[in-house]
Amino acid sequence: MIELRRLRVLREVHVRGTLHAAAQALGYTPSAVSQQLATLEREVGAPLLERVGRNVRLTEAGRVLVRHADALLEGADAAASEVAAVAAGRLAGPVRVAAFQSAFLRIVAPAVRRLAERQPAIRVEATEAEVEQAVPELRLHQLDVLVGDEYEAQPRALHPGLQREVALRERIRIVLPADHPLASAERIRLADLADLPWAVCQPGTGHHEMHLRACRQIGGFEPDVRYTSDDFLILLEMVRTTGAGALLPDLVVGYEAPGVVARPFAAGGVGREVFLLTRQARTPTVGAVVEQLREAAGAAARRLG
Incomplete structure (x- = not known):
């Protein structure tokens, strides 16, 4: 009999690439991971991993087992949810x-x-995370739902076994201090802001890539990126207090933001899609959470106009 927890360990090693990384993600020691895998190899009667430099990779038998592990673990989660x-x-x-x-x-x-009012027995555990770090956790059953984003012309990878639906679509706005000379304009040409310092998310994020691409392709200039943070509220504060500019989505600036103005592009522009991502097999409990997220996204879209 193969234990599901050993299948989880094997799949984690497959995704992380090293025993140490898998151990860290699972909260185990590397030796404990090695022991679990050694036991699993004895149970199936075949080697499951092979060394490749400092990393490890699955043997053919290991790949077969991981492929079946996804279905088995999905079924176990669904069974536990329905029993509860x-x-x-x-x-x-x-x-x-x-x-x-x-x-x-x-x-x-x-x-x-709303879930606390309508489904009080559902316990939602929420954490802030960017898509890049959260997708592997979703695939490894360490998350159940991911609310992610995708900027126009920057498509994200579509992963097999995951289900995606659009929650809302929004536009990117040019955000300036309220006292900027162009703040009173109804629309702003990005090219007119070539000399402005900019507040941008960290390199490696979709927002950072979008900002560089918009300035280069729509504005025709290389932006002076002076302030970086993945916290949009920090970016807003840097705009308000330092005279910097930012390119931020409606979901950020469509609410009260004192000291700044948000204007549409005079020409061109960029959009963003907010989506919900789950594994293909949604349990009824996960489905209930997705339904409420869908309703909340709809309400946000209506408020943004």
């Missing part, structure tokens, strides 16, 4: 959600509030 629901007479159990900051504030928080 039957025992409680209603939907119950934990659902782990990750979202980037503005979606956390405008979508996740309202959804959690």
Whole structure:
């Protein structure tokens, strides 16, 4: 009999690439991971890993086992959720959600509030995370729902076994201090801001890539990136206090932001799509959380106009 926890260990090693990284993600020691895998190899009667330099990779037998592990672990999660629901007479159990900051504030928080009223036996555990770090956790069953974003012309990879649906679409705005000479304009040409310092998310994020691409392709200049943070509220504050500019989505600037103005592009422009990502097999409990996230996203879209 193969234990599911050993299959989880094997899949984690496959995704992380090293025993040490898998151990860190699972909260085990590397020796404990090695022991679990050695036991699993004895149970199946075949080697599952082979060394490649400092990393490890799955043997053919290991790949077969991981492929079946996904279905087995998905089924175990679904069974546990349904049993909990039957025992409680209603939907119950934990659902782990990750979202980037503005979606956390405008979508996740309202959804959690409504769930507490309508489905009090569902325990939502929410954390702030960017898509790049959260997708592997979703695939490894360490998350159940991810609220992610994708900027125009920057498509994200589509992963097999994951289900994606659009929650809302929004536009990127040019954000300036309220006392900037162009703040009173209805629309702004990005090219007119070539000399401005900019507040941008960290390199490696979709926002950073979008900002560089917009300045180069729409504005025709290389931006002077002077302030970086993955916290949009920090970027807003840097605009307000330092005279910098920023390119931020409606979900951030469509609410009260004193001391700054948000204007559309006079020409061109960029959009962003906010989406919900889950594994293909949604349990009823996860489905209930997705429904509330969907409703909260719709309410946010209506408020933004």
